[in-house]
Every structure is written in C-alpha cells, then in structure tokens.
Amino acid sequence: MLKWLVEAGYQIINLAHNRELESQRIIEKAEELIFEAARMKKSSDFTALRDLIAPAFKKIEDAYNSTGSSVTGFPSGFQDLDNLITGFQPGSLNILAARPSMGKTALALNIAQFGGGIGNNPYILIFSLEMSAEQLVRRMFAAEAQVNMASMNNGTFGVEDWDKLNSAAKFLSGRNIYINDDSDLSVMDFRTRCRRFKNRHPELALIIVDYLQLMSTGDRRPDSRQQEVSEISRLLKIVAREVECPVIALSQLSREAEKRTEKKPQLSDLRDSGAIEQDADIVMLLYREDYYTEKNPKPDQNSKAELRVAKNRNGSTGTCVLTFMREYTLFRSNIEDEDF
DSSP, rough: OOOHHHHHHHHHHHHHOOOOOOOHHHHHHHHHHHHHHHHHTOOOOOOOOOHHHHHHHHHHHHHHHHSSSOOOOOSSSSSHHHHSSSSTTTOEEEEEEEEETTSSSHHHHHHHHSSSSSTOOOOEEEEESOHHHHHHHHHHHHHHHHHOOOHHHHTTOTHHHHHHHHHHHHHTTTOOOEEEEOOOOOOHHHHHHHHHHHHOOOOOOEEEEOOGGBBTTTTTTSSSSHHHHHHHHHHHHHHHHHHTTTTEEEBBTTTTTHHHHSSOOGEEEEEEEESSHHHOOEEEEEEHHHHHHHHSEEEEEEEEEEEEEEEEEOOEEEEHHHHEEGGGEEEEEETTTTTO
16 A cells, blocks of 8 residues: 555656646546545455355344334435335435426435435535525425425515524524535546545435536546446446445436327436446436426426336336425425325
8 A cells, every 4th residue: 555655646746747737637636546545455356255244144134123114225205215225325326317397406405305314414415517506405495494485585475484484494504415516517526525525524325416417527528428428427336336325316318208199208218328327226217297288387286296216226116106396396205194
C-alpha cells in the first residue's frame, strides 16, 4: 500500500503539470488515486469460499431471527413495494423510470422523506439536475404538511394551514437529507461527492439521482449518446458498490409508449441505452392512466398509479397500486392502514 501511495504521489505531480486538464479535474483524479489506496485493504484478487460462508450465513440467521419484517434493505415506505423488493439493498442500482409528468420526482422524494423505517433518521443524498433545491423543499413541505402545492406557492392557503406548515418545517429541519442541485453534474463529480460524504457519514443510507440522462461524462467525448448513457449507468453501479449504499436513479422513457394503443411502459422503452437495464438490479416503471385520459384534472383529484417492478435481480417482479394525491405531490400506498 505504501508503494501504491508513492506511485500515486508521482501521478498527482504529473497531473498537476498537465496544462491541458482543468484544476477541478486534477483534484478529482487525485482524490480517486488516494481513495483507491484507502480501499486496498478491503480488496483482493480473489476471496476463498470458506471466508464468504460466515458473513453470508450471518445474514440468513439475522433474517430468520428478525421480528417478522421481510425488509432487509432501505425501506421504501410503501408496503407492497417492500414486499416485492425487500427494501433497496446496499450496493444496488435501482432505476425509477417513467414518461415526463408521471411523478418520478415526487415518488423519489416521498421515498427519501417517508422511507427508512419508522423512527429512523437515515442520511440521504439527493442530486437534483433538473429542479432547484428550493423547489424540492417546497414539494417536501406540501407532502409533509398536506397543504395544496399551488396555494402554498402563490400564498393563498388558509390560516389553518400555518400550523401544518410550521410542524412540517420543524420536522424537516431535523432530517438528515442533503441536496445538491448542480445542473452540470458529471459522473466523476458525482463519484467524488459521494465518496466525501461517505467518509464524513459512514452510515449513508440512500442516494437519489434526478435524473440519469441529464448527467455527463465530463471532459470525455463518447462517440454516441448511447455510449455516454451506458458509461453513466455503469459508473452509477460502481459508486453504489464503492460506498455500499443503494442508488435510485430516475430515468426518462422513450416516446415508443406514446405510439402504442396500450400506453403502459415496458423495459424496452428505457431511453438511450439497453445498458441501463443490464446494470440495474431493480427497474421500476411508473404509470398513471389518467395522464392520458383526463385532459383537465382537478387539482384535488386523486390519481391511481401503477408502479411495476419489471426487473428484480434478486427477487420477484410485480405491480404495486398507489394513490397519487396531486395537490400535495404525495404518493400513498392503497393499503388503508399504511402509516406515513
């Protein structure tokens, strides 16, 4: 490891003398070299099966001795979904895909805001490339307080809503949720920031990226958009494994669904690259039929949503029925006794 550090030092010096690279890129590469040295203790070329038996058996034993809960990863807050995927597992890449305006961002925020298990306050990172941090916070306010989003934005909410908003502000202030709204985020920036955060907060429980197609590969210029998305997808998976934390990446779907009589999305609709499907441990497809049938829905009109787990590398596939409360940008499980 010391030899590696010496070699890394020489590489950093050479990088610093490279006039063609920007300083930020040099810093990222230097951090990457040092991080690799720190990981050398954990890595090896091969691991003997005998050394893997004990930790694997311990997980089986813990599951058997659990208090009846089938959730072994990060709880989503939606019982039907957790029954299918047993929570978002450490090191997994989870894709949440839908056509625009279906509610991808709202659902991801709901998972961050209400997931993690009752009474827990997990550390969560949100990378928002499309919306500002303030916009996300307003959505979280509306969902937490259950105050109409539009009236909250234009200041026409009732006096009775102040108590709800004050309670929401107090609750949200205590949550360990961190937002980065850099709209020009490269995968190397993403990797660096996740590593730094993990070093400061080893208990990091969830990372959300909104959304995958807005990321870039930085100063490298791939031959095609498909190749670029493939590289982004692969690096998201690598980061999930490096920081031992589930990553939920939102993804757009192609317009192919719009051309079909049956509008429900399919795995083949994943936009720009089949590599997304390959790299993902779980692919969830969000669909609301009223998006196509209701031309002028009322603001307070609830909407039926289907969240289909179309791929699950380590478990079952199936469909969860949710209720989308449009005025609060809030998804709820259809199970009546679900407690957010």
